[in-house]
Amino acid sequence: MASESSIIETPIVDTLSQAEQWLSNNSELLIQYGVNIFSALAILFIGNMIVKAVAGSVAKVLQKKNMDKAVVEFIHALVRYTLFVIVLIAALGRIGVQTASVVAVIGAAGLAIGLALQGSLSNFAAGVLIVAFRPFKSGDYVEIGGVAGAVESIQIFQTILTTPDNKMVVVPNGAVIGSPITNYSRHDTRRIDHVIGVSYSADLQKTKEVITKILESDERILKEPGIQVGVLALADSSVNFVVRPWVKTSDYWNVYFDSLQAIKEGLDKEGIEIPFPQMDVHMNKVD
Template sequence: MTEQTKTIEKPIVDNISNVSEWLVNHSDLIVQYCINIVAAILILFIGNLIAKGIAKGVSRGLHKKRMDPAVIEFVHGIVRYLLLAIVLIAALSRLGVQTASVVAVIGAAGLAIGLALQGSLSNFAAGVLIVGFRPFRSGDYVEIAGVAGSVESIQIFQTVLTTPDNKVVIVPNSSVIGNPITNYSRHKTRRIDLVIGVSYKADLQKTKEVLYNVLANEPRLLKDPAPNVGVLTLGASSVDLVVRPWVNTADYWNVYFDLVQKIKEELDANGIEIPFPQMDVHLNKLDS
């Protein structure tokens, strides 16, 4: 072995010896760190399972109390994320991180994030208001911010609607609170408003009798409140009558469509004309 090789190997051997000596001298510290890391991982793993279990338990308890499913989903999300935050702080504490410092850092970061994510925080606050005041429930058919659909769920930051043609529309909670909400399902009954135009030559009394007969032969209409038929306006091409029966909310659209068809058929059967927009043109002959 040459002198140059010996010169290279000596520092390596010395370094290995120093590392071994350091490991022996600090073996207790290394073991403690390893135990803390394993414990922190176990805290995260087991804590996550416990958080899920508690959140599911809360959901089951609310289901037993027959709470609105949309509210249950909102509360489930809040409980789970709060517990996960506690688990994370516990894991950091096990690693030796000062939790007071962590809380202070989280507070400062929360302020900065809050300023940057004002929209998300407003959506969260709006979600709390929706759950608190409950302007609608899961399954209600509503119109919000120009979107109509059935409420599928109320989440932390958004409300999910399903349209009649089975499209999913996600509306931010702040838009829900900041816009008028039309709830078509809140009451058990609804009024159908139909405008029927007939010719100016038609016998209005006979027309009203035909319309009342159609309503009387529809078993799904409510007797109380009683249906109403009256002359609404004298239009440009027709006399417009309004037909206003009451029906159970669940039957609204089926009855609506059937009534329109039956009214058309009965007016035709009784010789009552439903005019289309028209214009009378008079030509005057001029002498040459």
């Protein structure tokens, strides 16, 4: 039994001896690699903190210049990601990876990814165009590709809208640039368009005067460029008036609803009928 135990212990002792000798011969190399790995981790940690600080400082400077919030967020994200890639390359270079090779690999990978993700790259390019030409800014109420809402932010690949019923809508930047953009908040004033139908038996001149008087009594309706009231069409069951007052953009919906109610109540008070669609049926008796 003693001989078998010594036979088993001999390979273990030899292995430990070889490992100890290898560690002794390569101790400097291991220390160097350890220092390099620690340095790379330190570069990543400290570099990430610096990147956040620089990107935050850029955002604060832009905010002090009263730049639009959506543009500030876009530039902040762009600066942060760009600087982080630089820090990552520096960390890889510290552990012995050739940075030139890394850049070449990143370029080749970027080309391959770019071909695979053409839509994402087009969204990024569209985001740059949105920031450059600024068809809208943060807080504007816009309609893009059939979706209407207030602009919350412009990100690298998409634009975030908030609908009036508080839903978040994510619109790819490519779709924003590729579709018509209606900005309801761009100008300080807006025109309200009403179509009011009255009976064919109504006095048209009186109807026009009543509607004009009702609108002129509302202080929120602007005196310039004036109120337009006129006959628009002789419809099947009514004479349709077009009513076009101008208001401040911030007052648009309140005046829209209030003016409709006021016109209905004013016409009723003056005995001017607002007809509903109707059909006359004539019956002939045949013997």
